[in-house]
Amino acid sequence: MLERILPPTIDNSYSGHTLAIWCMILIVAIKTVMGLTSIFATRVAAVNAHKVPLGSFPPAAVELLSSAIARAGLSTLVVALFCALVLARYRAMIPAAYVLLLVENAGRAFLFLRESAITGVSSALIVNFAVLFLTVLGLVLSLL
Numbered sequence: 001m002l003e004r005i006l007p008p009t010i011d012n013s014y015s016g017h018t019l020a021i022w023c024m025i026l027i028v029a030i031k032t033v034m035g036l037t038s039i040f041a042t043r044v045a046a047v048n049a050h051k052v053p054l055g056s057f058p059p060a061a062v063e064l065l066s067s068a069i070a071r072a073g074l075s076t077l078v079v080a081l082f083c084a085l086v087l088a089r090y091r092a093m094i095p096a097a098y099v100l101l102l103v104e105n106a107g108r109a110f111l112f113l114r115e116s117a118i119t120g121v122s123s124a125l126i127v128n129f130a131v132l133f134l135t136v137l138g139l140v141l142s143l144l
Helices: 018-040 042-049 059-089 091-119 123-143
Strands: none
Touching (some): 018 042, 018 091, 018 123, 042 059, 042 123, 059 091
């Protein structure tokens, strides 16, 4: 199985289930939207997706929080771009990309659970758990 996750040659040959490719396409689309929204519509993402009451913070805190959300969005976008590259050119790396997504999404889900204890259930929490489910499903399918 380790050879399926880390293939000896990285090319465009893929032997997993075709549905894993479609799951990754969906994940890349979702993560691209998440990343771009966090970067370019930071306050909208903070208030609507994360339920952060920005109006109750001083301006300096709002700027600091907005900057942190934008940086997190950039990281999300970079992961999505890496997965898009894997889909376009290096499909032998699809299982490895799923492992990367699994680590990132599991960590993100854990952090959202901590956040939801403070802010309540947000749309970001629901979306991230949906992406985590798709990631696990895609990893299993890519190894078949």
